[in-house]
Amino acid sequence: MPAPANIQLIGPEVAIAWDDGAETYFLGEDLRAASPSAENIGEHDILGNRYGGDGPKRFPGVTVRSWEKVGNYALRFDFSDGHRTGLFAYDYLRELAARQR
Numbered sequence: 001m002p003a004p005a006n007i008q009l010i011g012p013e014v015a016i017a018w019d020d021g022a023e024t025y026f027l028g029e030d031l032r033a034a035s036p037s038a039e040n041i042g043e044h045d046i047l048g049n050r051y052g053g054d055g056p057k058r059f060p061g062v063t064v065r066s067w068e069k070v071g072n073y074a075l076r077f078d079f080s081d082g083h084r085t086g087l088f089a090y091d092y093l094r095e096l097a098a099r100q101r
Helices: 028-033 090-100
Strands: 004-010 013-018 023-027 064-070 074-079 087-089
Touching (some): 023 028
Antiparallel strands (some): 004 013, 013 023, 064 074
């Protein structure tokens, strides 16, 4: 699995240079909308009932203030609206980048 070799905040974008030579760029508001957190996408109980995930799907003007690596598999972004619970696995970030093309 490719891993980030360098991560930079450039204006409203997060730029990631991957160890396989690829580069990806994300707007903070797009990352916020794609957050895989329970708050964003909801979660299911043992009976299959879904809770949460009913909030806004667009986050205009939201930026990434900082980021941190989580283990050897994910990044956690600190967004300007206070959100910071979604873990963005490296393969999920690559999938998001492929969707932008």
